[in-house]
Amino acid sequence: MPLTSENETSQSFQSSPKKTSIIDDTYDEDADPDYTLGHDAIITEEDDGSGISSLSELSEGEEISDDDTSTYSEDDQKLVDHKGIFGTGSRMASQSSLDMIVRTHDRFRTFIHEQEIPRKLLHVVIGFVTLYLYTLGYQSKDVVKQIGIAGVFVYSLDLLRLNWKLFNKAYCFVVGFLMRENEVKSVNGVIWYILGCMITLLYATKDVSIMSILLLSWCDTAASTVGRRFGYLTPKIARGKSLAGSFGAFVMGIFACYFFYGYLAPQYPQFNKEFLWTAQSSYLSLNALALLSGFIAALSEGIDIFELDDNLTIPALSGIFLDATIKLASK
Structure with missing residues (x-):
């Protein structure tokens, strides 16, 4: 012009x-x-x-x-x-603030990805859902049926996505934040989680089944969190396992036992008739059982059996060890 x-x-x-x-x-x-x-x-x-x-x-x-x-x-x-009437100083300050926000978001996204925050939250929530179902009086056989249906559904989706690249891409876009990189082209870890829970629900008593699921839900999460943060300071005890992570599982196992047997179960005595452990029927005190639960959690989390998924081995091994030990200590 x-x-x-x-x-x-x-x-x-x-x-x-x-x-x-x-x-x-x-x-x-x-x-x-x-x-x-x-x-x-x-x-x-x-x-x-x-x-x-x-x-x-x-x-x-x-x-x-x-x-x-x-x-x-x-x-x-x-x-x-x-x-800065012409906006130069203002634009520079705004750009600087924007860059700082972008860097903060990038670091936050990196932290969430590295620490697997959504996946861990899902793990922890499943433990609380299990306890909630217990307070409603659900029996193991009822839960097994529902979990089995969910397992068939997830497995069907896996078969479909692993044989259809376009569907796999869409699937990962929707729930990829809950998956690990190695699960993009392999079986979803949720299937192993469901299978591990079903195994312990089928053969163990109600209280042992609940404890096994809690050890998977809470102790595995604690082991992963502590291990990623402090694992470099301690010796490695297995593939991807550290002494620090096992210690985290040990502490959380003690807490889970006290929370379930010591706090929650006494409030619902009407649902405890099938319990394998009670203070009256066992030589194991609550304190001894809590320490035992911690050791079992650390052991189950630290053992690497043929490189099987933790979501399968932890509840299965925890159920076996708890069941055998409580039976041996029964009066």
């Missing part, structure tokens, strides 16, 4: 209405989150007759070249540069 002449520009200055001066000590820009200067705003000098120059915008439709500095003084230029 053509530049306006100097006379036209001067006339526009005289005819334009007086704008509120930006140099207003009573106005706090920082206190006004909605304060912005128009993208096309051009600041000029206007004399109000009092000898004090103020800054105002050119009226809409008027233009001035980027290198035309005849309309404002050197002092105003310094003020413009200092205040």
Whole structure:
């Protein structure tokens, strides 16, 4: 577009209405989150007759070249540069803030991915769901049936996605945040989880089954979390296993036993008739059983049997060890 002449520009200055001066000590820009200067705003000098120059915008439709500095003084230029009136300082600050936010989000996403936060949350929630079903009076055979149906459904999806690349891509897009990289082209870990829970529910008593699922749900999560954080400080005891992780499983196993046998079960005595362990029927005290549960959790988590999935081996081994030990200590 053509530049306006100097006379036209001067006339526009005289005819334009007086704008509120930006140099207003009573106005706090920082206190006004909605304060912005128009993208096309051009600041000029206007004399109000009092000898004090103020800054105002050119009226809409008027233009001035980027290198035309005849309309404002050197002092105003310094003020413009200092205040960032042309947006340079503001844009730089905004870009810096944006970069910082992006870096923070990237680090957060990396942390979530490395620590498998969604997967661990699912593990932990399953333990609480198990306890909730117990408080409602569900029997093992009822839960096995429902879990079996879920297992058939998940396995069918796996067969479909592993033989249909397009469906696998869509499947991973939806639930990929719960999967590990090696599960993209192999069996989903959920299937092993379901199978492990079904095994212990089928052969063990109600209390042993619940404890086995808790050791899988909570202790495996604790072992993974502690192992990833402190595993480099301790010796490795198996493939992908560290002493630090086993210690995390040990502590959580003790907590799970106290929480279930010591706190929750006494509140629902009507559902405890099938329990294998009771304080009256066993030589094992609650404290001894808690320590035993911790050792079993650490052992089951640390053992690597033919590189089978932990979701299968932990509940199965935990159920076997707990069942055998409690029976040996029964009166």
